């Protein structure tokens with residue numbers, strides 16, 4: 001035995017002896033001079049983080065993180081033990097105040113903690129609970145509570161989940177991606193934390209949204225939880241409060257911008273697709289400024305999509321078509337709908353582009369149809385109605401800027417207020433993706449009474465709950481029962497007091513993104529085409545029966561999310577086959593896929609959805 005091995009043996013028996021002592025004695029051993037001698041550990045990476053004996057959490061120094069393959073497995077800001085205690089105490093004291101997100105559930109954050117602890121202890125049981133009680137717990141692991149979780153993440157952070165790629169990891173990403181323990185990753189949800197729900201720039205704390213979305217991938221799409229990876233790309237934050245907060249876990253510098261920013265995202269994409277060539281990357285909650293640019297940059301070369309732009313668009317289209325049917329009209333009447341959209345960010349513009357294309361397809365799918373569809377939309381942002389008169393119109397919003405002559409005839413002008421626009425246009429649909437809670441004020445809703453529709457539709461799609469443009473109570477109380485209502489975060493149905501119920505639909509991209517991801521995975525398509533996204537939206541629209549839409553129910557209940565996701569995924573697979581994009585998955589090669597009937601595709605999807613069941617375990621010596 002070499003000297004080195006002998007020393008290692010000695011040290012490990014010393015550790016064992018130390019570990020047998022009481023916990024106070026072992027804590028002392030870290031603070032006495034003896035504690036300055038290194039402790040030999042026989043584990044690295046997540047095994048260390050999950051071992052309460054050795055884990056230091058955010059206090060691992062950068063050199064130690066490199067030595068122990070921990071780079072990227074922790075948020076980038078190294079904390080002192082004193083700061084760790086401060087953070088814990090601050091969180092403990094804040095809990096009572098922050099555990100509120102509206103009157104519906106004062107204990108939401110406490111429930112999230114309990115579920116999160118279960119997630120840490122026993123993943124199978126966690127997903128059993130989530131799937132069985134999805135209607136009860138989706139609002140906890142997803143919107144609205146996930147927003148609160150992100151806002152308080154520095155305090156809530158205990159065990160890390162996912163990976164952190166930061167601006168200071170430039171040049172390291174290709175190697176650090178191997179610190180993730182799983183050799184197979186099917187789904188990554190990545191955010192840079194720049195626009196988390198409607199809560200703005202939350203920096204590194206935005207990782208909560210990637211975790212929440214992936215919870216739905218597992219629960220709704222049956223993606224194996226061992227093959228999902230939440231990612232936060234920390235390029236700094238422009239949130240001044242976080243920049244000053246001594247307990248903040250992310251990089252305390254302003255966000256990278258321009259070429260420097262793109263280089264970081266490029267490096268990340270190259271790294272993850274090198275290690276996992278078949279992974280699908282969902283971009284989530286990137287500020288609009290980058291959402292479109294990154295989508296255009298990567299969508300033809302990587303298996304990726306932007307959920308806020310493309311997922312939201314599909315869900316909105318399905319809802320808009322449902323609203324047409326709810327008026328007793330055929331879907332083909334959609335191009336006649338007058339639609340006012342409040343919000344011209346990634347989500348609003350994504351919806352506008354998709355709605356315009358859908359109308360154009362119905363009108364003949366030519367250039368003339370595309371041009372004429374444009375005139376069905378009025379877009380209002382923070383500066384009011386967007387017209388060609390506006391200086392420096394955002395290029396993504398430009399196609400929807402109203403012509404000055406046109407709006408002159410309508411009694412409108414550049415910058416007209418939302419209320420004026422609603423008053424003059426008398427729209428069939430008022431759709432909000434503005435992140436401004438209460439934007440559909442009593443006055444705006446009163447103005448909608450003049451709608452020329454027999455059953456006007458209100459989509460208050462901003463998240464979380466307090467950012468909803470209006471509540472269903474407000475909408476039904478001003479406009480009466482003959483409306484369609486949908487919100488991004490869940491609300492209860494409204495008792496209208498006359499024995500009738502005002503139905504509140506949840507118009508959220510959660511009805512599509514899990515199916516888009518699963519369908520892409522199982523088709524083996526190397527890109528996500530417009531056709532595949534369109535097929536997903538049409539499948540969601542067709543899911544609702546005539547009877548349901550006439551009752552005002554335009555989206556499925558969340559309790560059927562696993563079923564709708566299976567159908568959406570099958571529609572995506574089918575479209576990929578038709579477009580000749582399907583390259584197959586595991587034993588199902590492209591040729592086999594081509595032979596499948598519609599029914600067989602659904603069965604194929606169903607058979608590939610993971611369910612939380614305990615496997616039989618057998619011990620084997622190394």
Ligand SMILES: NC(=O)C1=CN([C@@H]2O[C@H](COP(=O)(O)OP(=O)(O)OC[C@H]3O[C@@H](n4cnc5c(N)ncnc54)[C@H](O)[C@@H]3O)[C@@H](O)[C@H]2O)C=CC1
Pocket residue numbers: 195196197198199287288307308312315342343344345346347348380381382383418433434435436439461462463464467487488489507508509510
């Ligand atoms: N229900 C769903 O599935 C989804 C909902 N969303 C929600 O949509 C909201 C917006 O998201 P993004 O477009 O990415 O954000 P963003 O920040 O890029 O865009 C917000 C837009 O709202 C406009 N706005 C601000 N104040 C306004 C006002 N007073 N009147 C009219 N417009 C105003 C801004 O000018 C901007 O165009 C967020 O709350 C987000 O949670 C986003 C994606 C999916």
Ligand SMILES: CC(=O)C(=O)O
Pocket residue numbers: 143196197198285307308462463488508509510
């Ligand atoms: C639902 C969602 O993706 C959002 O609010 O950003």
Ligand SMILES: [Mg+2]
Pocket residue numbers: 197284285307308
């Ligand atoms: Mg989002």
